[in-house]
Amino acid sequence: MTGRDEATELAAALGSTSWQPPRVTPLDRRISVDRDSVERGLASLVLTVVELLRQLMERQALRRVDLGDLTEEQVERIGVTLMALEEQMVGLREHFGLAPEDLNLDLGPLGPLLPTD
Numbered sequence: 001m002t003g004r005d006e007a008t009e010l011a012a013a014l015g016s017t018s019w020q021p022p023r024v025t026p027l028d029r030r031i032s033v034d035r036d037s038v039e040r041g042l043a044s045l046v047l048t049v050v051e052l053l054r055q056l057m058e059r060q061a062l063r064r065v066d067l068g069d070l071t072e073e074q075v076e077r078i079g080v081t082l083m084a085l086e087e088q089m090v091g092l093r094e095h096f097g098l099a100p101e102d103l104n105l106d107l108g109p110l111g112p113l114l115p116t117d
Helices: 003-013 035-067 072-096
Strands: none
Touching: 035 072
């Protein structure tokens, strides 16, 4: 028995004379899709992931510096790289009109994705 036969039998049992499948309209008619909001939302998601990775890399670098695992040259190179990445993030946030708090997803009971320190 197919799903349509079951629906027809159910409609007959409920006293309806015939079952008609629901009318489906194209997605763009049901959902208001704004190119700018989609672009901004995608940029926000991508930048959130990049910011999370940047913060994790920064913490790892600080741990390694504290442990003394790195040479002075490595410490300098990491510092310059992290500062350049932060500058790029600021530029991209400004380009898409996003504030730093826009990148911090609320995970409900788990709290915010990014630390707020």
